Amino acid sequence: MNQIRPHTGHCPGRSIGFYLVIGLLWLAALAVSPSRGAAADYGYIDLTNPFLRKIPIAIPQFRTLNPGAEVDRLAAEGSRLMSDTLNFTGYFMIVDPAAYLIDPSKMGVTQADVDFKAWKEIGSDLLITGLTALDEDVVEMELRLFDTVKQQLLLGKRYAARASDYRRLVRRFCAEVLLHLTGSAGPFESKIAFVSTGSGQKEIYTCDFDGYDPQPFTRHQSISLRPSWSSDGQWISYTAYRKDRAELYIRHRTDKRGAVVSQAGLNLNGGWVPGRFELGATLSVSGDQEIYLLTGAGDIVKRLTQQPDIDVSPTFSPDGKRMAFVSKRAGSPQIYVMDLGSGQSERLTFEGNYNTQPSWSPKGDRIAYTGMVKNRIDIYVIDLRTRAIAQLTRDSGDNESATWSPDGSLIAFSSTREGTSRIYVMTAFGTDQRRLLTLPGAQSMPSWSPGGIQ
Amino acid sequence: MRNKWWMVLALLVVVPGLLLSTGCAKQAVKADAEVSQATGQDQAALEAERARKAAEAARLAAEEEARRRAEEARQREIAAFQNENVHFEFDRSDLTPEAVAILKKKAAWLNANPQVAVMVEGHCDERGTNEYNLALGERRAQSAKNFLVNMGISASRLSSISYGEERPLDPGQDEAAWAKNRRAQFVIQ
Missing domain, CATH: 3.30.1330.60 (OmpA-like domain)
Incomplete structure (x- = not known):
């Protein structure tokens, strides 16, 4: 049993100097595995539909180790952010602080000091405690996850970071919590690219997975559309108009590097092939719209479709062996799946006469798409094995452009449910639909990055 | 110092002005005399010239009008071409x-x-x-x-x-x- 002891004896700054010397922006350290027996336990969450029964979790305001207005602020912000971040996943029900039987400002934070019964009594199966210390501009947090029913420490970590980076520190612990409970670290290290008209023209922007810190990515001042991320998360490709042509741009996320695909006709961006530096694109250089496989440098590897009608919107299976796309070959736009080895295609959707924008789930078992029925545009998901279709949005404006979080648990999409098009997030089962962010202008075409790029 | 400059400036401007005005008066009188002498002989020629100039102006105006109308018609055609989808x-x-x-x-x-x-x-x-x-x-x-x-x-x-x-x-x-x-x-x- 290797647990964190009460942190009262010495200043936490002792270890901080060491970490700054090794140059880390922030440091996950003194990671305390509670015990061999309490290793990852997925029994808490039913992974077949984890959002049916949310796990009640209490996250009382973090305690502080040393006095001061700034450390008080960090403790309050940190615990609030942890509630928001875990709530974002859709797995949890955050217990209302008004129900607490214990004053958070006086409670103990370690296994020895936590009054488990008081938390179990208000229905909280899980509890997170935090202890915050501030030394100059370095914040240190000890964070613990408890099972109040088993009265057991599930996870204990101590982190240090620059105070301005406390957000990453909180997210790192949230990822540990999710990894422990679900086996997947969640979407916390991912970003979302999208289109916004805030400047008057459609430009590409990026923000954190939870809508935090939106930043402009393009400044073409024309029309920029449909961003997508390379499978290593380092490149963003998109379509933009220059002069009299829609071109495909492949740009590095941070450096001024990249390529432009500018064949005659349309050059439309598509999805990237997981695990490879390749992407699908729609080019009409042959005279009609066909899907091509391109290298990340913009060179044509091969032409994938050979039909005289519209073929567009490629998205690839996680193993890179199959591609879903939209084709009008049967008279109306429908989703097809192509085996890239044999080149054989199979029609996937038969309901309705307008199914577009396929997005292959990171787990590989399902494809989300946009269907139009009686002028209503909604997000649907089709199970590739059973072909069962689930409608995820309804009676709430037009809903388009589904994109999966890297862990497959969430879907971002655009909706006109509040009038202007904005970006929303829901669980993969359609529950917990809420707006991701509010910016000037209209937002559309979200694209969720792979994990691990924060 | 400043007063001196004003005096120089006044002399430079006013004195030549006086000289010029007397010169003009003399020339104007002479010109009147020439016109009255020429009146009888050139009256007809002047009238003809005036008529010719008026006709020329009318012709130019008509041409300009036609050009303007043609351009308007063309602009209408272009607009019709571009506006009809x-x-x-x-x-x-x-x-x-x-x-x-x-x-x-x-x-x-x-x-x-x-x-x-x-x-x-x-x-x-x-x-x-x-x-x-x-x-x-x-x-x-x-x-x-x-x-x-x-x-x-x-x-x-x-x-x-x-x-x-x-x-x-x-x-x-x-x-x-x-x-x-x-x-x-x-x-x-």
Whole structure:
């Protein structure tokens, strides 16, 4: 049993100097595995539909180790952010602080000091405690996850970071919590690219997975559309108009590097092939719209479709062996799946006469798409094995452009449910639909990055 | 010091002014005398000259008016050419009979104006989804362009671009607006 002891004896700054010397922006350290027996336990969450029964979790305001207005602020912000971040996943029900039987400002934070019964009594199966210390501009947090029913420490970590980076520190612990409970670290290290008209023209922007810190990515001042991320998360490709042509741009996320695909006709961006530096694109250089496989440098590897009608919107299976796309070959736009080895295609959707924008789930078992029925545009998901279709949005404006979080648990999409098009997030089962962010202008075409790029 | 400068300035301006004004008076008197002597002999010639100039002015004005009218007519033709769009059915890029009639008129005008080059823009209504609409818009532009080429317009005078649903003419959200937005539009380059 290797647990964190009460942190009262010495200043936490002792270890901080060491970490700054090794140059880390922030440091996950003194990671305390509670015990061999309490290793990852997925029994808490039913992974077949984890959002049916949310796990009640209490996250009382973090305690502080040393006095001061700034450390008080960090403790309050940190615990609030942890509630928001875990709530974002859709797995949890955050217990209302008004129900607490214990004053958070006086409670103990370690296994020895936590009054488990008081938390179990208000229905909280899980509890997170935090202890915050501030030394100059370095914040240190000890964070613990408890099972109040088993009265057991599930996870204990101590982190240090620059105070301005406390957000990453909180997210790192949230990822540990999710990894422990679900086996997947969640979407916390991912970003979302999208289109916004805030400047008057459609430009590409990026923000954190939870809508935090939106930043402009393009400044073409024309029309920029449909961003997508390379499978290593380092490149963003998109379509933009220059002069009299829609071109495909492949740009590095941070450096001024990249390529432009500018064949005659349309050059439309598509999805990237997981695990490879390749992407699908729609080019009409042959005279009609066909899907091509391109290298990340913009060179044509091969032409994938050979039909005289519209073929567009490629998205690839996680193993890179199959591609879903939209084709009008049967008279109306429908989703097809192509085996890239044999080149054989199979029609996937038969309901309705307008199914577009396929997005292959990171787990590989399902494809989300946009269907139009009686002028209503909604997000649907089709199970590739059973072909069962689930409608995820309804009676709430037009809903388009589904994109999966890297862990497959969430879907971002655009909706006109509040009038202007904005970006929303829901669980993969359609529950917990809420707006991701509010910016000037209209937002559309979200694209969720792979994990691990924060 | 400053007073001295003022005096110099006054002398420079005022004295030559006086000299000039007396000079002018003398010349004016002389000119009057010349005119009165010439009156009898040149009256007829002057009248003829005046008439000739008036006729010339009238002719120029008429020409200018004709030019202006021709230019206005041409601008109307250009506006008619550019403002008359070809419309499409939902999710279709084939030409309706109305579209064919409009395109025949456009072909005739392009034949009569061989120096004109045209960009054919394909557009969609806001229903449906963006990427598919970019492809559909391109097919609409190509349909219209191919028809004009088949009518004998050189392909080198025609280019095409798709804007999908990005440039609606009518922001409305009803069938009337959608029908207006499903179009090929013709822009003289």
